[in-house]
Amino acid sequence: MSLSLTRRALLAGAATLAAPGIARAQRGRAASVTAAIYPGAWEEAFRETVAPALKRAQNVELEMQPLFAVDQIAKFAASRGVPPFDCFVLDPGPRITGIERGMYERFDATRLANRTALPGLLADEWGVGCAAQVVGIAYNPKKVPKPSGYADLFKDPWVSRLGITGFGTTFGTVSLIEIAKVFGGSETNIEPALAELKKVLPRIAAVGAPAAMPGLFQQGQCDVMYTNTQTVTTLRDRGVDIEFAVPETGATAFFTTLHIAKGSENIDAAYKYIDTVVSKGVQEALQKPPYNFVPVNKEVALGAGLPMRSLDEMARFVTHDWAKINPLRGAWIERFNREMAK
Secondary structure (H helix, E strand, O other): OHHHHHHHHHHHHHHHHHHHHHHHHHHHOOEEEEEEEOOOHHHHHHHHHHHHHHHHHHOEEEEEEEOOHHHHHHHHHOOOOOOOOOEEEEOHHHHHHHHHOOOEOOOOHHHOOOHHHOOHHHEOOOOEEEEEEEEEEEEOOOOOOOOOOHHHHHOOOOHHHEEEOOOOOHHHHHHHHHHHHHOOOEOOEOHHHHHHHHHHOOOOOEEOOHHHHHHHHHOOOOOEEEEEHHHHHHHHHOOOOOEEEOOOOOOEEEEEEEEEEOOOOOHHHHHHHHHHHOOHHHHHHHHOOOOOOEOOOOOOOOOOOOOOOOHHHHHHOEOOOHHHHHHHHHHHHHHHHHHOOO
16 A cells, blocks of 8 residues: 555656646647638638638637538538537528537627627627628620629520529529519529529520639630629639629628537637637738638728628628528529529
């Protein structure tokens, strides 16, 4: 017994002597956070801009998992309570799915140092907006006149230069809903849009996957399409002749949002990551080429190519109820792909 006590005493003494060194090492070691991120431009932007800012300001290392929104939802659902990442990045449809399935920690916006720089509508009990999206019509001003709205796309001279895509993205879904509304449909009834598209399908210039549309426009295979301002600005930066038109029924607005995954073991680092993303310096950097994000921080001046001078103006833009859209969207995607392929 005495030997055992002696060993305990020795171990305790060694731990006491080592504690200051361990504490110093822990203070110097960076925390880490793993964030799901959209592949492509988003991943590149966050790697080049957010990651170094997070390390510099908060001493937090950013690891990223490139995943589209539906893949984030699916991967979390398959994780059986062990989240594969700490933060989601989602558009409105998948965001609602995550809320309904209990995939997020409750969000406390007061933990963000930059909270007062965000419009009130951007933060709620589930997360916070990190980028604004504005959707309307893009056109080549050297090839076609400026369209006044979605109905013009089905007439000459626009219809023969029209490029369309389906419901696979948020911008595609909201555009087709707005087209349906012009022809008598609604947020949940897209039959009029599909009927009108079928009538003109032999005449339109291109049908493409969402990711292919900027390339088709740049190559001149189409000269008018529904899209977001980020795509328009990016193509203009490349020297493409392109302008953004706000439809007479109004531009559509939505926000891409960040959420902390339920069960995350890096809550503090996750808040620091989110706070860094919405900070003035990072938002300014993300707005610049080649990324062209629409900032959500009110202290950042909006770019000249946007159809509003302040984020407050987005309150009058068209929005949609994704709790109603989500149950229908899968069938819409399948039907568009089946009926509109050329």
